[in-house]
Amino acid sequence: MVHALPASDEIADLAETAARIRAGMETVITGRPDLVRHTVAVLLAEGHLLIEDVPGVGKTTLAKALAHAIDGTVGRIQFTPDLLPSDLTGVSVYRQADQQFEFRPGPVFANVVIGDEINRASPKTQSALLECMQEAQVTVDGVSHPLPRPFLVIATQNPVEMEGTYALPEAQRDRFMARLHVGYPSAAAELEMLERQEDADPLGDLRPVTTSSHLQHLTAVVRRLHASAPVKQYVVALASATRSDPMLRLGASPRAAIQLLRGAKAIAAMSGRDHVLPDDVQELAVPVLAHRLLPSTDARLSGRTVAETVQSVVAATPVPAGAAAHRPGRRATG
Known part of the structure; x- marks a missing residue:
């Protein structure tokens, strides 16, 4: 099927919206414009993002900043060794009153899913995300449940060599469009960070600059480029x-x-x-x-x-x- 190429006003709208998302994120993520640029690119390309680095450099803050910039639902998963696949996807619960099973969705049923320290969970739990990330759906007890659109997984992980971590399976890594490293900020950026966050949380002042429905339109524009x-x-x-x-x-x-x-x-x-x-x-x-x-x-x-x-x-x-x-x-x- 041949799709119509995007009009110039659609391209201008996308570039302007992306610039506003980046500007908002850069009030939180100081001194790393390329990191923010690539994060927004993954969002617009309908990919999933893996952020890897040592603790304390702002991996989860980057994920939260992107989530705050979109007026959509946000799911949060703190990966631990005892986390079960059903803790992510949801479970079917039997209701005695009407003698029927009711599906209770897990945290993956959101527009933006933040998975913190994904490689601290067992490979079995990590693999629970495979169907979600590839097909935007969850199958529980033989029934498939579609996930909301847009759907973006932002997972953080510590380097594999650190204690208590598991290497992600090859199939899991292949589901992530990109892996980004946060890195240490420059001295000037770190000083600015100290001044901004000395007595306030910059995430609290970050407001959405686009809606989930508008974001769906923008991702369609990207596909037609x-x-x-x-x-x-x-x-x-x-x-x-x-x-x-x-x-x-x-x-x-x-x-x-x-x-x-x-x-x-x-x-x-x-x-x-x-x-x-x-x-x-x-x-x-x-x-x-x-x-x-x-x-x-x-x-x-x-x-x-x-x-x-x-x-x-x-x-x-x-x-x-x-x-x-x-x-x-x-x-x-x-």
Whole structure:
């Protein structure tokens, strides 16, 4: 099915709304504009986000800031080793009065689901999110229950080497569109953070800048953005290169290529453009691909990170002719 390409006013509305979401989040997340930009891109691309870093750098605060910026429902899950899958998805309860089962939904039935420290739960509980994230539904006792739209999972995790953590299964990592690292702020940003949060919580002043229904419209605009055949060939070439790289023993899946293109469309739309450029793909290559890949034994012994390998793949993969050209018949807007 061929969809109509987005109009210029739709692109302008998306770029303006994204800018307001970012501005609100940056009042809470100080000094890390690229982190906020990529977080909003995942939201607009209908992906799910994994935030990984050491404790105390603002992973959960970033997730809360995005949730506060959307006037939708928010579900919160604190992952612990004794958490059960039904604690996430919900359960069917037998009502003695009318002798029927009643489904009581779990916290995943929300527009934004914040999963705190996902890798502290057992692999069985982690896997309970697989159907939710891929199909936007939950099946309990043979009955499927659709999740509200839009639906976004933002999960935080500590590095796997830390005590009491479990590595996420490959299938679970592949459901996340991107993995972002918060990192330590600069000295100036940390000083500003101390001044802002000395006697107040900036999250308390963050107000929604868009509704869930408007967000659904914006994600539809992103899906309709133009990606030329050479740009798509470039995405496929990057994914294929990871599958044959000697530094990797597990390359990118076809799902990774699809989500890389969707993320690139979101970056293009946020920049006010109605078409995707190779730069948009390259910007998200590491966040979208690195967490899905597994290093080879040689890479581990040499101390080479997966992110470095992805950067090498991007540098070595030529951009197809015509991929950087504007789409004929429409003037570029940014």
